[in-house]
Amino acid sequence: MGWFSWKKKEKKPVEPPSAEELWTSCSACKGMLFKEEWIKAWKVCPICGFHEKLTARERINQLVDQKSFHEFDARITVSDPLKFKDDKGSYAEKAEQTKDKTGLKEAVITGRGKITDIRVVLAVMDFNFLGGSLGSGTGEKIFRAIEYALRHRMPLLIVSASGGARMHEGIISLMQMAKTSAALARLHEAGIPYISLLTNPTTGGVSASYAMLGDLNIAEPGALVGFAGRRVIEQTIKQKLPDEFQTAEYVRDHGFLDMVVPRKELRDTLGRLFRYLQNAKVE
Amino acid sequence: MGWFSWKKKEKKPVEPPSAEELWTSCSACKGMLFKEEWIKAWKVCPICGFHEKLTARERINQLVDQKSFHEFDARITVSDPLKFKDDKGSYAEKAEQTKDKTGLKEAVITGRGKITDIRVVLAVMDFNFLGGSLGSGTGEKIFRAIEYALRHRMPLLIVSASGGARMHEGIISLMQMAKTSAALARLHEAGIPYISLLTNPTTGGVSASYAMLGDLNIAEPGALVGFAGRRVIEQTIKQKLPDEFQTAEYVRDHGFLDMVVPRKELRDTLGRLFRYLQNAKVE
Amino acid sequence: MYLDFEKPIEELENKIRDLSAIRESKPEVQSEIESLQKQLQEITRSIYERLTPWQTVQVARHPERPTIRDYIANLFTDFLECCGDRAFGDDPAICGGFATFEKFRVMAIGHQKGKTVEDNIRCNFGMARPEGYRKALRLMQLAAKFHLPVLTFIDTSGAFPGQDAEERGQAEAIARNLREMSRLPTPILCVVTGEGGSGGALGIGVGDRILMLGNAVYSVISPEGCASILWRDGSKAPEAAEALKITAPALLKLKVIDEIIPEPPGGAHRHPEGTMIAVRKALRKHLADLKGMSIKKLLNKRYEKYAKLGR
Amino acid sequence: MYLDFEKPIEELENKIRDLSAIRESKPEVQSEIESLQKQLQEITRSIYERLTPWQTVQVARHPERPTIRDYIANLFTDFLECCGDRAFGDDPAICGGFATFEKFRVMAIGHQKGKTVEDNIRCNFGMARPEGYRKALRLMQLAAKFHLPVLTFIDTSGAFPGQDAEERGQAEAIARNLREMSRLPTPILCVVTGEGGSGGALGIGVGDRILMLGNAVYSVISPEGCASILWRDGSKAPEAAEALKITAPALLKLKVIDEIIPEPPGGAHRHPEGTMIAVRKALRKHLADLKGMSIKKLLNKRYEKYAKLGR
């Protein structure tokens, strides 16, 4: 189709947008949402307050001051140390499909940017990329981001959204827990601030490594935060778990999160917290 | 009475020792004990294993290599910062009576000595002296012992036996908790070993300061170890507490004691532990 | 709520209220009101100048006395509460978080008492469990890492004497705090605002400066507890309160505290605003002072401070 | 107990036993016994040389496989067990204490599996709770303070997935251990002796050298778990075991482990003594090696080791 025919199509009498384009429904309360407003509210349901997952790009757009973001290591991508295959095919193929679908090369975007005018290093996970799983590429990008923060003495924010280690990379993915934690040890020793933001869901190997190691751990309302899966636990203890089990609020009340912050306050709160962690001059 | 008459008395036909001299009964199981053997066994009941309280002198004799003990600060004694009186009289009088009764000047004896040939600094509390309460003299002696250990880089053993702070000295006795803990902070920073031995009973302000701050906390079997008193807790929760509550074994299983060591193994175990904490050459 | 020794105050205040109600119709009562108000001021001052130790205890425990929430609201801008001990739980009996005091960024930590019954049940009447002391320590260490001074507000009848608290190591938690606070590499400024109850108070009370409100008390044991042990009669608490020397002036003399923050006559519960002004002034002075010192000097002085006590 | 692929071994051992029983009356069977024993040796070796990953899993989980108690009893003199995390409890699923290995004083820590049902219930089948990981960390920090190397023995199907363990912060406990172990200023030598189950294994598994017994496995997820997720069929565990590359040779190739400690043919459960000799030899070599390094160099190398993984 040439340029001309495109143009022609555009000139067609404008049809009213379809209902699908205008409306969506909340995946929690099923309430009808006016899409444009919902997206403007960073996908928080105005009816029930449910915080829908954000992509890494959306998250960066929400948190980082306009035009201040510079990405690191955009070319680092999935590797396949085990040449892993399951009955539905190879991990390599699956990764390619995921890359096409998401436009990402790994389950995390890293870079530097400003949050309310404070320079920070960011690593933002994307659940759409293989469930935000921690593979060797993910780990390497986060590791490098931490080392960048260390070299430049810049505060660090990691936004987690992950089901845990990426089993297709076997033991190598498990080792990313140790690798990222080792880098955080150096950051900690150097006295550089690190805030961990846990979003829905943050579980398994990610919660059992960098996500729980913030100077401050904060989470979004209702986010699932835990180590083992609910079903596994129920099978183990042969008992139903309470509904609020492993919600951010529950985990906070059990001592592991400093605060639960609604998405619309996040950017501001992060800015304020980083100012404390840098003992910034009071304005 | 002159020397001569003494001599004469001794020459009197020897009467068999009285039952009271020969026998005693276990304060736990009430079993009859042959006194000489019981004392030789460091007052551990051969029937039920109950560990009777030892005086500070007995404890030192048990633990320290013969003739190796040199006492510190033997002249430090009770002070009376509040000029405290209750309805039975003054603290000053009570302290004098206690001194006469016990032959001690404070609720702790400090000094240096050897345990299985390892040079250590010791502070050994005596429950007979005002319930082993932590007064300003007690605190000062322990503080000085810690500073001695620090100066000479010698490992430290504190043997606690105390009902807690000495209320007759009011806030000053409370401050001994902070004072001794501050000295232990320096010892800790200097990497000098400290073993805390908790004996029956170790409660209140003593358990909430130096007694719980050992690199290793060890206790004798059945020793009462806790912060608040059983009666106070029962009044608070309006419920009977389990019998084993606040026993050494219970406290160990709740994570606060490294081990419970029978008295007859104490000296040997302490020697072995100090060898580890000094990374001594393996013989 | 009036304390029993506040009877004359109550009577005068009632009279003034009654007269004020009819002032519109009878303007001539105005001068009587004014003279009663003067009387009220004087009688309040004279009562509060002569409080016995036991009366001071009652003021220190007054249910309307400002709590840490009041201090936070009045002294700080930009408070951000931080929860949890990262081990077992978040204890509402200890409240802590980042706070901005004038030009200072600080970490504020204190016992939390409630003003209503529900509130008090939630925060356990300000009696902390081990997780509370461990949360406090975590926040203090966080503060030290980022060079923020620590302010603590002490107001507790004591550490909670419950089975669970014992099992989770009340003694260990307090002991560890004493040790770690004594060497925490950042200024620590403590204010006893109400009840300074024994180890439960000291657990967040080791620092470079210990300030105390005029009607606060600080004691190794509650007067009731002491009376029931030494007098074998809990009702002898007034005698015990006297003997234990638990008031701010007595503690200043003993050098356990560094300064008294005066309360307006009638007490902090009657005049919270005036109290806040006094606390603000004291904090400003001592914070500036401590911030001007090197950490090394600070820690040496802190050590010496405790070394000297009871010598 | 024989594993299903050990049938030929079982048959031969039964035959040898039967013949041995009648050897007294029929001395002529002696030569047959001897030939059967040779056969047994060969068949054992050939089976164990060709174990599939899934068979290796079964060997690694063998109920008669040596546990940490066996290693302690055989490798160490003067073991002194230390309990408790100083915060909540003492987790019997983790065993730790001072130990003397030849000329070295060390801190030994490992997962504790039982051999009987009661034993296993007591130690929760080697599945640790947060207090177990925290106890391990406490002991490691104690070791570092006193310059003792740390030896860890890894044998767990995973961290305990229970409600209480989640509530007390299983994730936080493991995460903290990873961070702290990576910078612990003393040598850390880890041995995977049986099952290396995911984060529960790694939680005491970060160190300077990672050794692994020949028939041990180490995996990011159990083969059953992986199969039920990716194959949607738990019975495909053998396929998953194959795909996950969890055997010692595969992990050596991936540079996740540094050395394989060979087990005698027939496995550690069949030949504990031979296994102990091999482990002793490996520990001796690596401990001497690590003790010869400065802490600075040690920590840099440890960091590099993990930095390189997955690059």
Ligand SMILES: [Zn+2]
């Ligand atoms: Zn909704």
Ligand SMILES: [Zn+2]
């Ligand atoms: Zn007995």
